[in-house]
Amino acid sequence: IHETAIKEAGEEGSIPQNLLGKLKSAGCVSFFFESERGLFPNTEFVYDLELPPDFVPSNSDGEVEEFELLPVSECLERVLSPHFKTTSIPVSLDFLIRHGYIT
Numbered sequence: 001i002h003e004t005a006i007k008e009a010g011e012e013g014s015i016p017q018n019l020l021g022k023l024k025s026a027g028c029v030s031f032f033f034e035s036e037r038g039l040f041p042n043t044e045f046v047y048d049l050e051l052p053p054d055f056v057p058s059n060s061d062g063e064v065e066e067f068e069l070l071p072v073s074e075c076l077e078r079v080l081s082p083h084f085k086t087t088s089i090p091v092s093l094d095f096l097i098r099h100g101y102i103t
């Protein structure tokens with residue numbers, strides 16, 4: 001799983017190998033989501049990576065629309081909005097809890 005996370009970070013964010021050495025596993029988040037086909041279980045493996053302030057990720061495989069650096073307050077607003085990707089909500093909430101932004 002760790003090797004896949006490194007590969008995906010390189011493909012989806014153009015993060016160079018020298019920065020990926022600091023990639024840390026943060027566990028996993030399990031949840032159910034509902035689609036038109038029914039109710040589905042899902043588990044996302046979570047990793048943390050602190051990047052230099054001047055690093056700007058860029059997509060190299062076409063799977064990511066854009067990257068945005070948000071203040072925590074705006075991240076919370078977006079998580080609570082109907083426009084946030086449903087399967088991204090649990091991972092975002094996990095990050096905010098683990099780093100003490102919400103309890």
